Amino acid sequence: MNAIESFGIDKQYENHVALHPLDISIPEGSVFGLLGPNGAGKTTLLRIINQIISPDNGSVSFYGQNIRSSHSHQIGYLPEERGLYKKMKVGEQSMYLAQLKGLSRKESRKRLHWWFKKWELETWWDKKVEELSKGMAQKIQFIITVIHEPKLLIFDEPFSGLDPVNAALIRDEILRIKEEGATIVLSTHRMESVEELCSHIALLNHGEKILDGTVNEIRESHRNGNFRLSYRSNEPITLSLPEQVEISQNLRDFNKGICIAEIQSVKLNSSEIISVLAPQVDTIRFEEIIPSMNDIFIKSVKK
Amino acid sequence: MSPFIIIALREFTTRVKNKTFLIMSILGPIGLGALIVIPSLLSGGDEDPKKLLVVDNSYLLVGTETISEHSFQYLNPEEFDETLAISAVREKEIYDGLLFLPPSENGDPDFILRNTRLYSKGDIGIDLTRDIERRLGKLATEEKLKINGVDPSIVKNSTTVVNIKNLNLTENGSEASSLLLKMAIGFGASFFIYMFVFLYAAQIMRGVIEEKTSRIIEVIITSVKPTQLLLGKIIGIAGVGLLQFLILITFSTLIYYIAGSLILESDITQITSAQISSAGEMKNGGNQGTINQIIEGINSLNIASLIGFFIFYFLGGYLLYGALFAAVGSAVDAEADTQQFMIPLTIPLLITLMLTMTMMQEPNGSLAMWLSFIPFSSPLAMMVRLPFGGVQTWEIVLSMLLLITGFLGTTWISAKIYRVGILTYGKKASYKDLYKWLRRK
Structure with a gap:
């Protein structure tokens, strides 16, 4: 089943179209990367899913049901632009936000204490938010996003402003929550976290979906016959190649005694190429270069 | 909730x-x-009693020694002109001010009042000023009545204080209102x-x-x-x-x-x-x-x-x-x-x-x-x-x-x-x- 499915949703503002009719499916249990340059319509889409704004046309379903306001307690959303009441105490504020998510006072306190203990934030309970560092505030916001254990979690740039240690902490939590069966939507510009975490992605540009599918499918479909051969030699060796295979460059590596050849082949697969090349050189490594999400992103957006 | x-x-x-x-x-x-x-x-005024020097050229205030708790000390108008009286107030600390009334011209009370001056060291208080004004006004009125041949005591006896009690008509009769x-x-x-x-x-x-x-x-x-x-x-x-x-x-x-x-x-x-x-x-x-x-x-x-x-x-x-x-x-x-x-x-x-x-x-x-x-x-x-x-x-x-x-x-x-x-x-x-x-x- 799909956690979220949209049917032809669009949104137009006075001066511009934020979203062209869009069909999107977010499979249950996936970590879904929502990608796109600034202004592509990601925030508009996320706001529609969160029912903060409604689409001009089309509909959204949540686990097979037409989405309605009672579903909002089963969604956790960490918006990109996020803040807290500066003058309010951390604990008090967390209690407030947790109760707004439909938790009772008692349950809110219990779960918050569990999280605060886990991340060693207990001493912050009675501090005011304005005393918190940005990373601290991020952690509090993360806790509040997941506190009601929703079925669908939407994180918009969850790692921005975090040091590597805290970024890893949040990443591990996201993976743990996913293991527990929740569906995760991750909107980010950090392509390495997309590759690391996401099983599915959709790429938006100018309010339109230009790419979607599983990460593997997409990378596979963007294979362009690039191979790389590393071999032992002090100088590049001239290689003899089968038909329709070309060498784009063949250079000495920075490492002493190693050369690298970049090979282009549209038709032959890697085993066919290596069978020709292997006898000619002392091979260290031969690999097919599958484009990174970063390359795919840039290429698709520029198209 | x-x-x-x-x-x-x-x-x-x-x-x-x-x-x-x-x-x-x-x-x-x-x-x-x-x-x-x-x-x-404040309106009751626990003010300190003031001591004023008075130079009364027109003899309008004669006989008035005090206004409420404030006291007057008269100077002889023939010995003290305005400048001299001012310097007297300046020199002596016990005096708070000087009330100066000019000589009358053709017995016209309005002229006196127009040219009456109250000099003071510091704030003399609005109540005292008002009281003096009221007193002078009353005296001047009496003078004017006399000039016009009316006996002030007749006027005084005819003055009536009216204090109508306002009553609102309500369903339950009438009640007092203010x-x-x-x-x-x-x-x-x-x-x-x-x-x-x-x-x-x-x-x-x-x-x-x-x-x-x-x-x-x-x-x-x-x-x-x-x-x-x-x-x-x-x-x-x-x-x-x-x-x-x-x-x-x-x-x-x-x-x-x-x-x-x-x-x-x-x-x-x-x-x-x-x-x-x-x-x-x-x-x-x-x-x-x-x-x-x-x-x-x-x-x-x-x-x-x-x-x-x-x-x-x-x-x-x-x-x-x-x-x-x-x-x-x-x-x-x-x-x-x-x-x-x-x-x-x-x-x-x-x-x-x-x-x-x-x-x-x-x-x-x-x-x-x-x-x-x-x-x-x-x-x-x-x-x-x-x-x-x-x-x-x-x-x-x-x-x-x-x-x-x-x-x-x-x-x-x-x-x-x-x-x-x-x-x-x-x-x-x-x-x-x-x-x-x-x-x-």
């Missing part, structure tokens, strides 16, 4: 726990009490509503701006609807206003009873008797009557129902304007940008406040009547009219219904602007933008 209640509770508790609220709650009643008590103490008291209550109540409405409406606005600039709004509206947040905020802050008002009323009632038992019965009677003796026969018997009338008047007015109406019109006005202030808050990024929207919002109430005195002259006239129907002015206008009585029941019902319709209307409009405004950053909104937001689906 419904999110609406959670929000209202937060708005209420964070404000009530705030130090400003505590200070306001203590200082407010003290200030109000001071407003009641201090003028009555015009002055009604005016004070009408003006006080409308002024308080004016202040409270803007004080608390501005708090809504500031709250909205705070949520918008800190971006917590983005977090909150994922769990609650903007309208719920808006209403929760408005109701929560209304609670703060009501609590503040109740504290004020409780303390004021206490002060009224304490002051009533202490000041009104002992001190003020002394003060009045002092005033009577100082002011002379003119006011004789007048003040005691007035005070009794005030007490009678307060008891006769239906204070409980007035407080009830006050709370209704305060809440109504607050809700009406508060909703609009919230919309303004949502449309801007900083408080400094609110000016262009604020002015048209503050003008209706300000004009009504300025018209209170006009309305009081004819509390049931057409100006007062129409202003007490229009929701934007009715909270003030009705509070001006109510203490005077004579407002028809249908008028009150209509006014209340219109006010309720009014705030439901402004809340509806604001909610539409608000839900778009809170998510709009950076661009400075114009009236045209607000209109577009209003129409956005």
Whole structure:
């Protein structure tokens, strides 16, 4: 089943179209990367899913049901632009936000204490938010996003402003929550976290979906016959190649005694190429270069 | 618990726990009490007795040694001219000032009074000045009467002090009333509503701006609807206003009873008797009557129902304007940008406040009547009219219904602007933008 499915949703503002009719499916249990340059319509889409704004046309379903306001307690959303009441105490504020998510006072306190203990934030309970560092505030916001254990979690740039240690902490939590069966939507510009975490992605540009599918499918479909051969030699060796295979460059590596050849082949697969090349050189490594999400992103957006 | 209640509770508790609220709650009643008590103490005037030198060239004041507790020391006009007398006051510390009356010309009292001068070292006090003026005026009048061949004692004997007792015809017969008291209550109540409405409406606005600039709004509206947040905020802050008002009323009632038992019965009677003796026969018997009338008047007015109406019109006005202030808050990024929207919002109430005195002259006239129907002015206008009585029941019902319709209307409009405004950053909104937001689906 799909956690979220949209049917032809669009949104137009006075001066511009934020979203062209869009069909999107977010499979249950996936970590879904929502990608796109600034202004592509990601925030508009996320706001529609969160029912903060409604689409001009089309509909959204949540686990097979037409989405309605009672579903909002089963969604956790960490918006990109996020803040807290500066003058309010951390604990008090967390209690407030947790109760707004439909938790009772008692349950809110219990779960918050569990999280605060886990991340060693207990001493912050009675501090005011304005005393918190940005990373601290991020952690509090993360806790509040997941506190009601929703079925669908939407994180918009969850790692921005975090040091590597805290970024890893949040990443591990996201993976743990996913293991527990929740569906995760991750909107980010950090392509390495997309590759690391996401099983599915959709790429938006100018309010339109230009790419979607599983990460593997997409990378596979963007294979362009690039191979790389590393071999032992002090100088590049001239290689003899089968038909329709070309060498784009063949250079000495920075490492002493190693050369690298970049090979282009549209038709032959890697085993066919290596069978020709292997006898000619002392091979260290031969690999097919599958484009990174970063390359795919840039290429698709520029198209 | 419904999110609406959670929000209202937060708005209420964070404000009530705030130090400003505590200070306001203590200082407010003290200030109000001071407003009641201090003028009555001051008017009695525990001033130091002043010692004045008098150079009376016209012999108008002859025979007057004192005015209340102040004393006069006469100088011989033939030995002292104005300059010499001034230097005498300067040199001797015991004298507080100099009263200089020029010689009369053709016995014209007006000429003397025009050229009379009161020199003083430091502040001589307004009461003494008034007393001298009154005394001189009286003497001059007598002179004029004499010039015109009228015996002043005839005039004096014919002077009559009138003190009509105002009685309001009600269903239960008649009751005493005091015009002055009604005016004070009408003006006080409308002024308080004016202040409270803007004080608390501005708090809504500031709250909205705070949520918008800190971006917590983005977090909150994922769990609650903007309208719920808006209403929760408005109701929560209304609670703060009501609590503040109740504290004020409780303390004021206490002060009224304490002051009533202490000041009104002992001190003020002394003060009045002092005033009577100082002011002379003119006011004789007048003040005691007035005070009794005030007490009678307060008891006769239906204070409980007035407080009830006050709370209704305060809440109504607050809700009406508060909703609009919230919309303004949502449309801007900083408080400094609110000016262009604020002015048209503050003008209706300000004009009504300025018209209170006009309305009081004819509390049931057409100006007062129409202003007490229009929701934007009715909270003030009705509070001006109510203490005077004579407002028809249908008028009150209509006014209340219109006010309720009014705030439901402004809340509806604001909610539409608000839900778009809170998510709009950076661009400075114009009236045209607000209109577009209003129409956005």
